[in-house]
Amino acid sequence: MPLRLAIFVSGTGSNARMIIDRFRERPEAGVEVALVVSNKPGAGALAMATERGIPTLVLQRKSFYETEDLLAQLEHFGVNFIVLAGFLWLIPSYLVRAFPRRMLNVHPALLPAYGGKGMYGIHVHRAVKAAGDPESGMTIHYVNEHYDEGDIVYQAAVRLDPDDSPEDIAARVLRLEHANYWRVIARIAEGELGVESDV
């Protein structure tokens, strides 16, 4: 099933960039990034997308949470799958319902540990460091109405060195995300990982 993605971002967008570039190199994968969406007008990810000729959309909080106007915009761009990549707003239920098992998120830890509200970015890695965990990793999961709680699709772990700082852990985990996020999307497009039930 060809996927037309909207990637939702709040920050740098290094995962978004990786997904865009990997699929541009592989047209046979049947995955096209149709739109990059952000809640932050200044997000670096928007400039990155524009440089690559990909349309962008900036969300207004009131419209995002109080109307369903976004659905028509996604339809306009032919979007049939959503990828969250460092998107920090909670997804409203109308959007979850419109994309059942058709919306993925990547989280920089091995869920269910270190997930939930407030567990994002460096906060996650500081908590991992404080716990003295011997490993961390990344989790790709479907999105429901709760932060970091949808069904897990894929996880990858990395061993930590006791001397690793939270920033070192962040860098190790981000490398895992870059290596794996686009591959998981490719497997979904190939039908190897289900978008309906067979996870």
Ligand code: GRF
């Ligand atoms: C990643 O670590 C991801 O796990 C988290 O936010 C970060 C986004 O980084 N959800 P980037 O914007 O893709 O560089």
